[in-house]
Every structure is written in C-alpha cells, then in structure tokens.
Amino acid sequence: GENVEQHPSTLSVQEGDSAVIKCTYSDSASNYFPWYKQELGKRPQLIIDIRSNVGEKKDQRIAVTLNKTAKHFSLHITETQPEDSAVYFCAHRTGGYNKLIFGAGTRLAVHP
Amino acid sequence: EAQVTQNPRYLITVTGKKLTVTCSQNMNHEYMSWYRQDPGLGLRQIYYSMNVEVTDKGDVPEGYKVSRKEKRNFPLILESPSPNQTSLYFCASRPTSGRAYEQFFGPGTRLTVL
Secondary structure: OOOEEEEOOEEEEEOOOOEEEEEEEOOOOOOEEEEEEEOOOOOOEEEEEEEOOOOEEEEOOEEEEEEOOOOEEEEEEOOOOHHHOEEEEEEEEOOOOOOEEEOOOEEEEEEO | OOOEEEEOOEEEEOOOOOEEEEEEEOOOOOEEEEEEEEOOOEEEEEEEEEEOOEEEEOOOOOOOEEOOOOOOEOOEEEOOOOHHHOEEEEEEEEOOOOOOOOOEEOOOEEEEEO
16 A cells, blocks of 8 residues: 556656656555656655645746645656756655655656 | 765675665754665665664565664664675655655665675
C-alpha cells in the first residue's frame, strides 16, 4: 500500500517541448508529494513539492498537479532545456509521516 | 553552510569486512535517514531515526545497522558486507517541526563489495 508507480521510465523530448511525468500511489493518508531531480553523479535535489490541501503548484517552468481522489500526481516541465536532462523522482510521505517512498525514476533527455 | 556530509565518498571492500559509512548534518535536524539507490529501483529506505536514540527500520534493513548517539551523526554499519550490498548510499535529514517537509541529501557514498 505504500509503493508509488512512476511513468514513463525514460522520456526523450526536443528542446522547447513540454515533458510530463506521472506518479500513482495507493496510501490515502499520504499528505506530501515532492519531486527530486538528480543529475549524473549528484545527489537528489528537491525541485518542487505539493501538500495534500493544494491541487496545483507552479514555479517558473515547472508545475506539479495533484489529484487526491484518483491518487496520482504529475510533474510538468514546459519549454524544456538541455540542462533539464536528469533523472526525476517522485515521492510521497506515507501515513505516519515517517517514511518518504520514492518512485523508480524517469530519465529525461532533452535534445537540442 | 547548511549541509549533510558523508564519508567516505567511494569505498571498495571485500565480503565480510566490517565497514562504517558516516553521516553528519549541521542543521540541527531531528530526522535522519539512510537510502540505497539501485538502477531501476529508485531510492529505498534502509533505516531512519526520529531523534537521538530513536531508530526504526525502513524497507530494506537486512544486513545493516545504525546508531544515533548524537543528534548530528547517523552512521550506517555493515557488519559483514556482501556483494548484493554494492550500491549508491545516501544519507538525508529534515526537521520534524516547522517546515518539516524538505529532506536534504548528502553527496552519496558509492560502495562496491567484491
């Protein structure tokens, strides 16, 4: 009941296009949904997060949407740039709030 | 500078030789955690600690030990490493009050067990 499914596992887009990554979870008590970006050889870095009382949050070219009824949330990157190329992980905090469960990751490649 | 540090960053060892990976944070965070990252599996939690002397198992605790004797330190101990523990390990910390959401990761430790 704690796992999160992340799709797609790889995503290739042209510079300037949009990219969307989707995650589905099953724990209805989850209340926090962060997205992390991990560049090659680096640590995961938080890029945006959303709490369960908000449906959408935007920060410049990135946005996250949350549908608690359907138990899924998505990362949207607009006007992609080559420096957006990285692995992106979704996560959710489970009921009890002590554990952050991560998706398997999406490798995004933005081609010039 | 607020940060989480890990040592060593790279380690090659042999089966059965006990090792410790250290983790330290200077942000006075109560919560600390260890993850391992393997291709196609994302980050999986090994152990976590809500505060000093309080630790609990994550999803993949077998073969690992931890201790939390001081607030800033959370070492990961492999008593008898095996090849299936070859992985990239991350330590992380966050507060448990106020903005008790954002988790900060250390730089990672790449462990190879031969």
